[in-house]
Amino acid sequence: MQVELVSPEAVLFSGECSQVVTRTVDGDIAFLDHHAAFIGALDIGQTQLWASDGIVTLALNRGFVEVSNNVVTILSDAAYAADEIDVAAAQADLEAARAALAADDDDDDAKAAVAWAETRIAVAGAA
Amino acid sequence: MASGQERILKRRIRSIDATKKITRAMELIAASRIVRAQARVRAARPYSDKVTAVIANLASAGGEADHPLLREPAEVTKVAYVAIAADRGLCGGYNNNVLRATERAIAADAAEGRDYELVLSGRKALGYFRFRNYRIAAGFEGFSDQPSYADAQQVAAAATELFENGCQRVMLAYTQFHSMGNQSVAIVPFMPLEVGDFDEADGAEDSGGGPEGGYEFEPEPAVILERLLPRYAEARLYSALLEASASEHAARQRAMKAATDNAEELKINLTRIMNRARQDAITTEIMEIVGGAEALAQTGGEVDLLSDTIEARTADLFRARE
Numbered sequence: 409m410q411v412e413l414v415s416p417e418a419v420l421f422s423g424e425c426s427q428v429v430t431r432t433v434d435g436d437i438a439f440l441d442h443h444a445a446f447i448g449a450l451d452i453g454q455t456q457l458w459a460s461d462g463i464v465t466l467a468l469n470r471g472f473v474e475v476s477n478n479v480v481t482i483l484s485d486a487a488y489a490a491d492e493i494d495v496a497a498a499q500a501d502l503e504a505a506r507a508a509l510a511a512d513d514d515d516d517d518a519k520a521a522v523a524w525a526e527t528r529i530a531v532a533g534a535a
Numbered sequence: 536m537a538s539g540q541e542r543i544l545k546r547r548i549r550s551i552d553a554t555k556k557i558t559r560a561m562e563l564i565a566a567s568r569i570v571r572a573q574a575r576v577r578a579a580r581p582y583s584d585k586v587t588a589v590i591a592n593l594a595s596a597g598g599e600a601d602h603p604l605l606r607e608p609a610e611v612t613k614v615a616y617v618a619i620a621a622d623r624g625l626c627g628g629y630n631n632n633v634l635r636a637t638e639r640a641i642a643a644d645a646a647e648g649r650d651y652e653l654v655l656s657g658r659k660a661l662g663y664f665r666f667r668n669y670r671i672a673a674g675f676e677g678f679s680d681q682p683s684y685a686d687a688q689q690v691a692a693a694a695t696e697l698f699e700n701g702c703q704r705v706m707l708a709y710t711q712f713h714s715m716g717n718q719s720v721a722i723v724p725f726m727p728l729e730v731g732d733f734d735e736a737d738g739a740e741d742s743g744g745g746p747e748g749g750y751e752f753e754p755e756p757a758v759i760l761e762r763l764l765p766r767y768a769e770a771r772l773y774s775a776l777l778e779a780s781a782s783e784h785a786a787r788q789r790a791m792k793a794a795t796d797n798a799e800e801l802k803i804n805l806t807r808i809m810n811r812a813r814q815d816a817i818t819t820e821i822m823e824i825v826g827g828a829e830a831l832a833q834t835g836g837e838v839d840l841l842s843d844t845i846e847a848r849t850a851d852l853f854r855a856r857e
Contacts, residue, residue: 414585416684416773418578432753447589448753449762472763474589476750481585483766485684 409441410479411457413466413487420466420487427458428480430473439480446475452523454531455482465490467531469524490532498528541816544809548802555798561625562791565784568680569715572781575681576712579777583770590763593756604695604728604764608703613650615672615702616641617694617725617772618664619709619779620657622679627793629710629786630659633779636720637708638667652702654693656776672697682780687773695768698726709775710782718782725771728764817853824848 411428413421428439431453450471457464471484505521618637620630641651653669655661658676673693678686694705705726710718752759824845
């Protein structure tokens, strides 16, 4: 199936994949060839694309996925491959967000920041 | 050996030459930036097309929630304007055109008893409206050269806040980029977002329409739409910022080309005047020497010696030219 990963500033990936795994707000979901038409809102998490030249793992900061006519379109505000992640910056973000969370454990922004930093570190570490 | 006037002219020519070099450099920089800005406009298109298509699919699948961003106002008493101009001048009428159009639109609204709010992008826009004592709800600057999506998010957030707090309509004033030689100021409705737009966009989409079986949604359509609509607003604002930036560079390139051409013409004219002034000075001096020689010859002096002097003096004068 055809996969398009699009951010507001550029098309990040476009090509054939045999499988796509991503995380919607309700949980992980995998798409194989000829998946039923689907629209979902994505959560902060990892997305994996089984491309012809290997598995691409990306950190995604929310977005949307649409599947129709054997084309998977992923729209994301921020998507980084392992080699594009600044681990030091992610680590700094993580500490700042944890500090904010310690001060106010209902802070949704801080929770999201923690999740986003952890995802980036996990993706960078897996590569 | 140059006379006073000649020296002054020479200094002016040198200064014009220096200015010309600067305007020429700015022209070249602007020209290269237009290309980059156009590429950014193109790169941003897939995202906004896809977001539009997904919204259209959601809408057709019955996900049409009663979202505030979609609500048509019964009555409009206050309009917010998002005006996009540049951070810097030296770009001809670019800033003034869009800002004056915005001001006129505000005046037209005022005539119909509608109040205004302003969200400004670009240092020149802030200066313009601040000087005229307008009320400015939010101002952004520093990115008109190369706006990023994060910048668009900020501006969109400010516009959304106004829309949610008292403004029934948000208009977007910016310069559309049609081609290298053709840009025009446009004031287009921004919020509320019109679902009708999405249906049209769906027809233009090349995916061959929606699937037969309908979509599965996760979570339910209304929730997705709620998350998607702000993205759509941001994407639209982002593309407006990018187009405005491409237009800015095009306007600057034209202005700087005109300035370079003018400097060149000025230089040619001044050089001509300077040469004439020097010629005049030389002629006058030769006339004086010849006159003196004539007077001496009449009294029976050494003419040979004098003609040598004249030749040497003339050669001197002409050497001074170089």
